[in-house]
Amino acid sequence: MDRADAMWRWFTMLAGALALPSVAAAEDAVLFDGRQLAGIVHDNSPSARLAGELLARDLKQLTGRAATVADDVSGCARLCVVIGTLDSTLVRTVVADTGVDLSTIEGTWERYGRTLVRSKGDPSRRYLLIAGSDRRGTVWGVIDLTRELGVSAWEWWADVTPRRVDRLRVDGARRLSEAPSVQYRGIFLNDEDWGLQPWAAKTYEPEAGDIGPRTYARIFELMWRLKANLIWPAMHDSTTPFYQQPGNAATAHAYDIVVGTSHAEPMLRNNVREWDERARGPFNFFTNRPAMVEYWRERVEAVKDGEHIYSIGLRGKHDSAMEGADTPEQARDATAQAIAIQRDLLAKAQGRPAAQVPQALTLYKEVLDTYAAGLKVPDDVTLVWPDNNYGYIAQLPTPTEQARRGGSGVYYHLSYWGRPHDYLWLATTHPALIREQMDRAWQSHARKLWVVNVGDIKPGEYLTQYFLDLAFDHRIFAQVPRAHLRDWSARQFGADVADRVTAVMLAYYDLAFERRPEFMGFGQVEPVTPVRTSDYLRTGGDEAERRLDRYAALVAEAEAIGAALPADRRDAFFQLVLYPVRGAASLNERVLKLDLAQEHAKALRAPIVPGSTSEAVNRAGNVVRADMNALSDQARAAQQRIADDTEAYNALIGGKWRGMMNAAPRNLPVFRTPTFPRVSLPRQDACGIEGSDLAYAEGRAGTRSFTLYSGGADADWTLVPSPGFVASATRGKLHAANGYRIRIALAHDGNGSGGVNATCGGKTLNLPIRIATPAKGVAPNINHIITLPPASATSPDWESVPGFIAMLRSRLNLPPGNAAATPLTYRFDTDTTGHAEIRIVLLPTHPLNAEQHLRVKIRVDGGALQTLDYATFGRSDEWKRNMLSNTAVRSLTFPQLAAGRHTVELFAASPGLLVDRIEVRLDGAPANYGAPLR
Structure with missing residues (x-):
């Protein structure tokens, strides 16, 4: 062949x-x-x-x-x-x-x-x-x-x-060929200030000094190759408005690209740059209506010969609420009046009824509240339902809305600037989430228009293509995300490495789904807050170390793949895979290793003062962690790798991409170079072990890791595993070059109950290995937590979610208020009577539409049926936590849960709920940030 x-x-x-x-x-x-x-x-x-x-x-x-x-x-x-x-x-x-x-x-x-x-x-x-x-x-x-x-x-x-x-x-x-599944499929160029605009202005199109017709020609050709037909042009302060840049409109016309504008730009007007308050007055429909109407009329007359989808409605001058409206009812009435005026302008400019001119109303942020207040939208207008900026569609059409002649669409984010925190650097939205959310849009008949916010386009190449592939051919929904990603990887790098590339990218998305790299400072924006100690340190370091191990393995595999690729694919691999993987890993390493160094310093009598050196004595006479300086140095090196990789990206292909990649958009605290402290430590001829997570389950293979460290003296060490255990290393020396520390992975095949003999510096050490022995078919107790994965049970009211491990979705066709007769059923054992908390962890979705809720029903040990409501309101603190962690949690507390066998039954009470896991947390359970060990 x-x-x-x-x-x-x-x-x-x-x-x-x-x-x-x-x-x-x-x-x-x-x-x-x-x-x-x-x-x-x-x-x-x-x-x-x-x-x-x-x-x-x-x-x-x-x-x-x-x-x-x-x-x-x-x-x-x-x-x-x-x-x-x-x-x-x-x-x-x-x-x-x-x-x-x-x-x-x-x-x-x-x-x-x-x-x-x-x-x-x-x-x-x-x-x-x-x-x-x-x-x-x-x-x-x-x-x-x-x-x-x-x-x-x-x-x-x-x-x-x-x-x-x-x-x-x-x-x-x-x-x-068949017609495309979604009629209008496009991209929104947004938050272009740190990549696309400076690259275009200084590297690709210096003659325009901006995103001009040459740049748009390249973008439109890419859209062709992705079978997209709609553009929402770049529109920030940094960029000349699309219709004010000579040649842009003509280029769109030549490429037969449909031009629309974002939710913040009615009537193809870029208010942030085009509305001059000194010349036109305030952008207030209540007090300055004639000026605003003339402003809209000028544009629709100027572009009447092009192909457009006109955003209609009324918001503030930029991405903000309507000026002058004090209540949702005032905003509703003003919006209705504005839409009537806009449609009259369109009809006059086009010389045909307004119902024949494509129009869309994007129900973004406060506009959804205006709509909910009773706004009547003409039947021919397409209602565009946005996600909540973090990948979860805020609302979809009811059956009545699905019957509208103008149909419905979706506006989705792969990049975002705003509260609670930006994610503008790396594209990390999980493909499985994209598939699930757009599948519910497809099943809800929101099929007229799909637009995806791609930021600077790079480095979101794969996610952009996946979104647009789903839009062009809905049959791809039948393909699991892994299969699509594998096909894509084969096309870019060859079938021989496609499986390995796919595994790397999925691991990258998995890690970011737990916490995006941009969120690792555990701060927020609007207002901007400083970084704080990571919640991965709540367990004392085990969870942070595990995350670092996963990223280290991921980087090693990505680098090995890249090194073996033919020369003509290495630049592409760096852009599409290696840079984002290594960038995410480096930022996690910088944050977590610096936090670990600080955590280890807590055992010292005097705290570390940034930039200082001090003699340190252990409070309790235990082994002083001599790896603190090494961790700080490694955190510094990780920060430098980000800078070096970004410089290398911008230097690729003789500087083709110079200015495209910025590793610190908006210079938020999480990106800033911190102080990397060092301390002067006393030398101790002793060793220690950190790794309270060495818990396994009989009959289940698993790998755990621990840290072996010394007090600053060189020390030989050995491990002798008993049958059933395999260590990643069995002997070595702790010394200054390895920071007096080594991470060791200890795999257990599920058989045997022995342990590991460990010596370091001539002394025997105790490894805290625990092996749970659950009954057949019952989830094991790992570190005082019993995790019940949803897929361990079945019910006709739930279906698996392709691309996520063990996740289930309550079916989209459940009747309102449904409490299904067939629950998900789980069983677990407890050895002693004591305090227990049962957490039901969902993904933070929104109700499927305005007629639905976010509720599950649960029964424990045959007791009363309880309803758990996951609704959040606005941008509450709970909603912010949910978005940053991709979790929504409700709990039941049992002060004295009896020893023995227990049963949990979970009923589907609302359509579209995404159940991640159920955790039974017993006395002594660690305060994990992410999913516990299984």
Whole structure:
């Protein structure tokens, strides 16, 4: 199988062409036979010309040969790729010359037909005809062809350079594509101040000094490759408004990109830069209505010949509430009046009824409250339901709203600036969450428009593609996130490493789902608060050490993959995988190792004073931790790695991306270089062990880790595991070079109850190993916590969530107020009578729609059925904690839970609840931040 065959199989599996059953062609289309390259002929539309030029560039990179590009078939030799719409003169000429019939897609939305046909007048002349039902349908036909040829969507934006081939051939069978699943699919360029705008202004497009037409041409080509058709342009203070930058509008028109604007920019107006209060007065609809109406009229008249989706409604000058409205009712009435005026302006400018002009109202922040207060929205307007900025859709349409003629859409975030904390640096939203949230949108018939906030585009490449792939073809929802990511990894780096790359990226998303890197300072914004000691230190260090171990293993694997890749993939791997993985790991290492150093200092009589040196004596006569300085030095090195990796990113490809990557957007406290203290410690000829988490379960394999450390003297150490245990190292020496510490992983195969003999510095040490022996089918007690994973039980009212470990979702079609007859049932044992807390941990979703709630019902040991309500209100402190941790918790407390067997029954009382786990926490349970050991 040659490379073209392999890529074709991948392509069809991912539903790239959405082929319908058709009569097979007698032959394949050989685009390059090693000597001759097929020509390209396009119709006279700007987008077809640009698509032909894109295909020619791709063919040149693949073959090293330049294809001829023309706008008529007179020069077509043996084979030409013909690109055009069904109603173009070019396509009509080919249809007449070949007799091919593609009329079944005529008049449809963004579809195309592709087939290899022969000229009736000259049988030696063949055409690979790509005929679109409209101009964008034509483009998707070209994009599917380039994908089939093995060209990545990220060939320019992440330097996944096409590789040379000896020949190119594609299937010549007749193919009719389906219409895209979501009609309008797009990206919002936002928070561009630290990457996209400075890169465009200083590196890529210095002649414009901004995000101008050259930059937008690159963005629009990327959108083509991702089959997106809608742009919300960049709109911060740092950027010239889209319609004030010469050439931007014309470029969007040439690429047939639909232009809209964000929730904060009604009527295609960038208020933050375009509204001049000195000239126009206050942005207040109550006191300055005529000026605002004229402001809107100017824009809709100026752009009336383009293709747009007009954001309507009324908010403040920027991303803020309406000025002058004191109550939701005042805001409701003013919004209704503004919408009526805006629709009248559109009708006059367009010369057609307002109901025929695409419009959207995004129910973002306070606008959702305005809507809930009874705002009447014209039936033809698309209601766009946003997430809550952290990946959880705030509300979806009710059955009545689903029947609206304008339909519904979704505005989703992969990047965010705002409270409780930004995440602008690394793209870490879990693919499984994207899939689950957009699946509930799809099932709720919010299918008209999907827009995703991509920030600076980089480094959110994969997540952007995943979101847009789901939008273009809803059948991809049937594919688990791992499978999609593996296919994507194979396309970028090769099938031989795809499984390893996928495992690395999923581990990266898993770790960030527990706590995003940007949130590791445990501070907040608006107002900005300083960093504080991480909650991972609540257990004294075990949990922080485990997180560091996971990141260290992740980085080691990513670096090993990168080092083994061919040279032509290393820059792409650095951008798409290694930089974000290493960046997240380095920030965690800097934060947690500095916190560990401070934690270890608590055992000293005098606290560490930043920047000082002091003699330190142990309070209780125990071994002094001599690794404090090493931890501080390692934290400093981690901070330097962030700076070095960011500099390397910006220097890639001869400085192609200079200015794109900024590792400290807004210079928030979590990114700032802290003080790295050092202390002068007394030398002690003794060793110690830290690792209170060495708890295992009989019959269940598991790996735990501990730290072996000395008091500052060189010390030889040995471990002798008993049968059933395997240590990552069994002997060595603690010395200054390794910071007088070593982390050792201790795996247990689930059999045997022995332990490990450990010596250090000539003395025997005690390893606190505990092995739980639960009854068959009962969850073990690990460190006084019994974890009940949802997938350990089944119920027809719950379904698994692909991509998350053991997570369940209550079905979206539950009737309101449902308390299902079949619960999730769990059993656990307790050895003694004592205090217990049962925590039911959910993901912090919102009610499915305005008619639903966030409730579960629970019964313990056959007692009374209790209802737990997970509702939060506004941006409360609880809601903020939930967003930063991706958890929502309710608890039942039992002061004296009897020893013996217990039963927990969990009933689905609301649709769409995401159950992560149930924790039974007994006396002595550690105060974990994240999920406990299982």
